[in-house]
Amino acid sequence: MKITIEIDGKKIEVEKNTTIIAAADKAGIPIPRFCYHKKLSIAANCRMCLVDVEKFNNPKPACATLVADGMKVSTQSKMAIEAQQSVMEFLLINHPLDCPICDQGGECELQDTAVAFGSGKTRYKEEKRVVFNKNIGPLISTDMTRCIQCTRCVRFLQEVGGMMELGMVGRGEHSEITAYVDRSIQSELSGNIIDLCPVGALTSKPFRYKARTWELIRRPTLAHHDSLGSPLEAHIKQNKVIRMLPREDESINECWISDRDRFSYEGLNSEDRLQVPMIKEKGQWKESDWETALTIVSEKLKLLLNNEGPEELGILISPQSSCEEGILAKKISTSIKSFNIDHRIRQSDFSMQHQGAHWLGNHIASIGNFDQFFVIGSNLRNEQPLLTSRIRKAVNHGAKLFIVNPIDCDPLMTVTEKVIQTTHKLPQELAKILKSMTELKGVLKKDIKFIKADLEKIKSDKTSDAIAQHLMKNVLEGKKSNTSLLLGQLAEEHPDYSTIYKLAFEISKLSQASFGVLPSHLNSVGLEAANVLPEKGGLNARTMFEKKLKAYLLLNIEPQLDSSNAQLMKDAITFSNFTVALTSYQSKYLNDADVLLPISPFTESSGTIINMEGRVQSFTAVTQPLGQSRPAWKVLRVLANHLGLDGFDYESSLDVKNAHIKIKSQFISKELSNEINIKNDYKIRLSKPKQFTRVGEIHQYRIDSIVRRAPSLQVAIQKTKAIAKLHPIEMKGLRLKTNDKIKVIQGSQSISLIVIEDIGIPEGSIFIPSGIDETANLGDIWGDVTVKKMTSGSPS
Ligand code: SF4
Ligand code: FES
Structure with missing residues (x-):
């Protein structure tokens, strides 16, 4: 309901439950404030916002006083000004007034408010307090x-x-x-x-x-x-x-x-920013120039295409790459008929048919409007820090949260029901929930479309029944479902991703929930929408390395830190005849490459990304490229010219965008799809690990090459980043105590790590992070590992 109030003689129409300060903000009338913030609860403890409200004989805090119809407020009356000046004087009593050496100087609310609303003189002569x-x-x-x-x-x-x-x-x-x-x-x-x-x-x-x-x-x-x-x-x-x-x-x-x-x-x-092209000669890196480096790269690639065939080249690009970079890389791959191109570097199950770019399924702003969230395979805080705060707000206001995860990660909000299960049993847990749904009164067996056969063997349990009841409540009462089902990065990287996806999809259909995917990287949606994916029998990110091709082109990748299997990727690059890396850094993980071409990070380049809700956003360079580094789109364009390919005469990234990204509004839609077309053709795998399954989660501060080089973020995780975690029962079984050293064996590699006890890791799993130097020689991030206790005499 709208009501009318008057502030400083200006009539304003506002909603009934608005505070005076919010009404004044809407009308552009300044009221000083310190404790008030539009996104936080009202504390009303600074008293800086005191205003004169007609019919009251003392000033009122504008942030804590609701408007009333016909209310007359003055921010300029004698009473208001005296109140503001007194509060300012009180606040400055203990303030050190050290503006000349304060980093906040020039953008300080206290400084600005003191100038605008304070008095020019101080009456306080006593000693000020000091707080350590x-x-x-x-x-x-x-x-x-x-x-x-x-x-x-x-x-x-x-x-x-x-x-x-x-x-x-x-x-x-x-x-x-x-x-x-x-x-x-x-x-x-x-x-x-x-x-x-x-x-x-x-x-x-x-x-x-x-x-x-x-x-x-x-x-x-x-x-x-x-x-x-x-x-x-x-x-x-x-x-x-x-x-x-x-x-x-x-x-x-x-x-x-x-x-x-x-x-x-x-x-x-970072000090290891690559500023000039580098060529490896007799095992040593030598500085070069662009013309020489690009000539070598194009000659080598031409030779490979002629002698070995285009199927011997693999192109792997970072999911942080812009659409323009992806489009140009794809155009090169198509022009030379090598269809081995991918950006899904941490995924290992590719058996699902691509029908469109996987996306949130909603607008970001509307995610907080759901009554229920069913999150499958996501460490929310680690993967989506800000989106999680929207979910948290909804949960704090009464929404319910259900989680199925391979590790117990605290989302810092109330979880109504959760299932924490070891990796290989996750699909079974989802199948149990589906089974519970089918057992609810009113659900017809014919509603289950895809996995009838397997479902017969599955037994529901108390938790699956509880989750099923919540998910189906509205549907069975004939009401509209208001549930959001979200699949996260842990699900996407799971070796049975397609099964998890299909089960989740089935659950969402039956419960009429909105089905969404939380894309793990900046431009995962944009690159899928631009179809930067293998086609016509081309190899995906995983098989490209399993097959050990003769040549690779890497765009903004640190192979052992970014991939689903560091060992596999390292071996493939070591054994290749030629690897060229477009990179912003001279990384030790690119030592097996043959040529390094320096590309600019996003702040020195321009491009377009498409976010999780399908929003198309462009950015431009904010600084000049460092040294001889150049934007990756430009390097790809010139490389295409060197390869003698037609149709690469773009003058700017905008030219690439205009030629290839057709958008009528700010959002793409027809390229987005979470739908799948599945038949009753899949089984729920019941494999067992030899000893443990690794949960190789990547920390958010290790997710890409820029973040990894931010020293302050690295200090923040220094003590915890290279630690293995085991369930107390597994620790007991191996006679381990927290902070003991263990030997982790995966494939042909072994490393030693400190282990700690963690009740949040299910039995049968071991948490061994990926994306860090200490584990950069291990294999599958979700693979089998063997663990042994190291005694004091064991070699590390
Ligand atoms: S530290 Fe800053 S934000 Fe926190 S209470 Fe003090 S003035 Fe307010
Ligand atoms: S802004 Fe602090 S009391 Fe109103």
């Missing part, structure tokens, strides 16, 4: 004497991050914000408290003292580390990105970004 700083990790710097106890940081971590990692202790003058003793902040969204802090109490540690804010050039760009494509603002000094901040887009990132998107810019300036 806290070490809350490598990402956030604290100067707690500057804190005005607005509690925005406390509320953010609890309400959006899901965990109360900061709190206020003490009373009155002794109150202070603190973390748990000796604990860094663990939230994957923690950097947002830097933006929220209205003073310089919480600032960015990596950015500390790097620049004054007014020295920075600000340019728009896009986050490149998950499939939201959050809008960012790159802050640049002397042609270097030295800070990333969120831009606000309610439909994508609201006003937040993940720590991965905020701090990964450090990796752009």
